[in-house]
Amino acid sequence: MRAFSASGALFAASPQSLFAKPFSLADGKADWIYRGGLIYTADLTNPTVEAVAIRGNQIVYVGSLAEISAWQGPRTRVINLEGGMLMPGFVDAHAHPEMGITKVGLDIVGVEGKDAILARVQKYVADNPGSHRYLGVLVGILERLNQLANG
Structure with missing residues (x-):
């Protein structure tokens, strides 16, 4: 399963999605990897995964710990969620x-x-x-x- 960013919101997508751009390691390693906690995808067919890789402002991989290591390079920052939860969300930039x-x-x-x-x-x-x-x-x-x- 992969995910992509659209209009500032994160959306989970299966590999068969017509809208998701295919991501490749040939384009570079991830800037960030999140692992070590509950990662909720909002995809009903695969609601949780073990790890997420992000390059630039796009999620390039979601899946297993075994496969995420391929996305890690010497400059990749790895975040251990320490049992916490990571989920897609919207950031609302207004205040009262x-x-x-x-x-x-x-x-x-x-x-x-x-x-x-x-x-x-x-x-x-x-x-x-x-x-x-x-x-x-x-x-x-x-x-x-x-x-x-x-x-």
């Missing part, structure tokens, strides 16, 4: 900072725009000594967004 900061007493409901939010956070930190340890990460994120927006 208002949910965290309202817990410390800062109200940003109805405040619009990063400059207004940053000003409200900075005022709260100035008015509430010691609060910076809770809000510092948010201030850092907002300041970085401001830098990126202003180029």
Whole structure:
């Protein structure tokens, strides 16, 4: 069984898949190998495997420990899952900072725009000594967004 990446999501596929690009050792060894735990594939015909090899941003092999060694080269980083679990997933890159900061007493409901939010956070930190340890990460994120927006 093999797997491939499409639109940022990982999908398991059988070797007969019409969509999966065939991967070959001739194209190079894996950059990463994961083994030593429960590896869930989301493939109903082969739901778990012993190891996964990744080259670049693509999964090039999923299968047995016996066969994964062929994908390991001198620069391959091998991750021992130590009995943990590895599974396909989506990474959602958005956040809801208002949910965290309202817990410390800062109200940003109805405040619009990063400059207004940053000003409200900075005022709260100035008015509430010691609060910076809770809000510092948010201030850092907002300041970085401001830098990126202003180029």
